[in-house]
Amino acid sequence: MYFCGNMYFMTRSEENYIKTIFHLGNKGTRDVSTNAIAEIMETKPSSVTDMIKRLSEKGLVNYKRYQGVSLTSLGTKTALGIIRKHRLWEVFLVEKLDFSWDEVHEVAEQLEHIKSDKLIDSLDRLLAYPKFDPHGDPIPDKNGSFKERDRKLLSEVPVNTAGLCVGVKDSSTTFLKFLDKNGIALGNRIKVLEIEEFDGSLNIEIEGRKMQISNVIASNLYINVE
Amino acid sequence: MYFCGNMYFMTRSEENYIKTIFHLGNKGTRDVSTNAIAEIMETKPSSVTDMIKRLSEKGLVNYKRYQGVSLTSLGTKTALGIIRKHRLWEVFLVEKLDFSWDEVHEVAEQLEHIKSDKLIDSLDRLLAYPKFDPHGDPIPDKNGSFKERDRKLLSEVPVNTAGLCVGVKDSSTTFLKFLDKNGIALGNRIKVLEIEEFDGSLNIEIEGRKMQISNVIASNLYINVE
DNA sequence: ACAAATTTTTAGGCTCGACTAAATTCTAGT
DNA sequence: ACTAGAATTTAGTCGAGCCTAAAAATTTGT
Ligand SMILES: [Mn+2]
Ligand SMILES: [Mn+2]
Ligand SMILES: [Mn+2]
Ligand SMILES: [Mn+2]
Numbered sequence: 001m002y003f004c005g006n007m008y009f010m011t012r013s014e015e016n017y018i019k020t021i022f023h024l025g026n027k028g029t030r031d032v033s034t035n036a037i038a039e040i041m042e043t044k045p046s047s048v049t050d051m052i053k054r055l056s057e058k059g060l061v062n063y064k065r066y067q068g069v070s071l072t073s074l075g076t077k078t079a080l081g082i083i084r085k086h087r088l089w090e091v092f093l094v095e096k097l098d099f100s101w102d103e104v105h106e107v108a109e110q111l112e113h114i115k116s117d118k119l120i121d122s123l124d125r126l127l128a129y130p131k132f133d134p135h136g137d138p139i140p141d142k143n144g145s146f147k148e149r150d151r152k153l154l155s156e157v158p159v160n161t162a163g164l165c166v167g168v169k170d171s172s173t174t175f176l177k178f179l180d181k182n183g184i185a186l187g188n189r190i191k192v193l194e195i196e197e198f199d200g201s202l203n204i205e206i207e208g209r210k211m212q213i214s215n216v217i218a219s220n221l222y223i224n225v226e
Numbered sequence: 227m228y229f230c231g232n233m234y235f236m237t238r239s240e241e242n243y244i245k246t247i248f249h250l251g252n253k254g255t256r257d258v259s260t261n262a263i264a265e266i267m268e269t270k271p272s273s274v275t276d277m278i279k280r281l282s283e284k285g286l287v288n289y290k291r292y293q294g295v296s297l298t299s300l301g302t303k304t305a306l307g308i309i310r311k312h313r314l315w316e317v318f319l320v321e322k323l324d325f326s327w328d329e330v331h332e333v334a335e336q337l338e339h340i341k342s343d344k345l346i347d348s349l350d351r352l353l354a355y356p357k358f359d360p361h362g363d364p365i366p367d368k369n370g371s372f373k374e375r376d377r378k379l380l381s382e383v384p385v386n387t388a389g390l391c392v393g394v395k396d397s398s399t400t401f402l403k404f405l406d407k408n409g410i411a412l413g414n415r416i417k418v419l420e421i422e423e424f425d426g427s428l429n430i431e432i433e434g435r436k437m438q439i440s441n442v443i444a445s446n447l448y449i450n451v452e
Numbered sequence: 453a454c455a456a457a458t459t460t461t462t463a464g465g466c467t468c469g470a471c472t473a474a475a476t477t478c479t480a481g482t
Numbered sequence: 483a484c485t486a487g488a489a490t491t492t493a494g495t496c497g498a499g500c501c502t503a504a505a506a507a508t509t510t511g512t
Binding site: 093096097098099103106107110111114115116118119122123125126 | 319322323324325329332333336337340341342344345348349351352
Binding site for chain 3: 259260261271272274275276291292
């Protein structure tokens with residue numbers, strides 16, 4: 001076990017694994033499985049096992065063979081640092097370079113690996129310390145702390161609930177482009193008028209306009225219930 | 227030989243070799259030597275030979291064993307693209323993130339490898355299409371063309387020559403910090419008052435102020451002779 | 453011209469991060 | 483409690499990009 005105060009050099013691949021383990025770990029309550037990591041990373045389970053051993057060796061994950069993996073506090077801190085960079089770069093791309101919210105993820109995947117504390121702190125300042133990225137996800141501060149916004153999936157609130165659209169669960173290009181096409185954007189005020197028994201579709205009022213959306217759409221939109 | 231219209235994926239290492247070969251190729255008239263590349267890249271000559279073979283295979287360099295190496299037109303185009311990115315990022319760091327000119331190079335070495343045409347073109351626009359980087363080096367445009375500014379080393383002009391300081395030959399942190407400390411910056415108006423026979427040091431007038439600088443300093447400063 | 457010095461390449465090895473195929477361990481269903 | 487099936491790990495391979503040591507080609511000096 002290494003001393004945890006210092007940070008070691010991490011390869012791009014190691015960083016991507018740590019980030020994936022963080023995201024998977026926040027979904028379920030159990031330790032993250034090898035297969036789950038392999039699926040997200042689009043690699044084979046055997047490659048995941050190899051990497052987990054390296055990460056374990058560096059004190060970034062807790063690992064017992066066949067028992068799944070979880071991040072150590074150092075691993076968590078590392079993950080939050082990468083996520084901070086990813087989301088700040090996404091804000092930069094949208095705010096300063098006029099990217100649309102469906103174009104930023106791919107480039108941010110590269111930019112998140114740039115190593116320079118001064119760079120990321122200056123970027124944070126340039127952007128006026130944003131708290132959320134273009135998809136409504138919270139941006140950890142320099143110390144890794146952030147507050148998850150109080151929000152609910154639109155598909156899980158009762159009729160007559162109203163609130164601001166504050167995030168998307170699915171950040172895929174196709175979903176985001178769909179939202180663009182239908183004039184749904186973060187910050188829009190949404191009210192649920194009626195929920196269709198038959199297929200779970202919703203009649204909503206959005207920014208004064210009425211429209212119907214499927215349950216699939218509603219279950220990928222977060223609203224900040226008033 | 228591959229079709230030259232398409233660009234292949236290039237690794238970070240390949241890009242660094244191409245950039246080094248470009249810079250060395252512009253200094254001398256002969257083909258670039260294996261040892262020269264190894265020295266700049268801080269690798270061993272045998273590693274250079276390996277890489278040159280790969281680059282040759284990809285149509286980026288002309289290579290005959292024992293005869294040195296030169297960039298093909300595809301290689302040159304590639305090099306200019308990387309240099310464009312490097313220098314634009316340096317401008318960004320100085321102009322938007324308040325980096326000083328001695329801090330930008332290291333980070334730009336990482337940023338230059340980010341792959342996104344839209345990113346770099348948007349950055350160019352954000353920066354209002356700068357023609358020179360913080361060290362006075364020209365920034366190639368989207369097509370790789372740029373004009374080398376007409377400039378001379380301060381150590382090579384006769385007494386009474388005056389002009390604007392437009393660049394540095396040595397971009398090392400130590401030299402740039404030295405210039406900061408002595409109040410010498412790009413854009414400053416310099417006039418050579420006297421050249422000391424004994425050691426080649428110069429008495430100059432800079433922005434109205436008189437000072438003496440060694441020949442070593444003068445041979446690393448470019449001025450735009452009026 | 454030719455031997456010595458220098459440069460460059462080859463040969464063989466190493467680590468990282470992927471892979472396939474096979475073995476092992478865990479888990480669920482009876 | 484056993485066993486079929488799923489999940490996971492091990493064993494062995496590969497390419498990229500580096501290394502050292504040794505061989506080969508070129509250049510230099512006389
Ligand atoms: Mn993203
Ligand atoms: Mn995002
Ligand atoms: Mn630079
Ligand atoms: Mn520069």
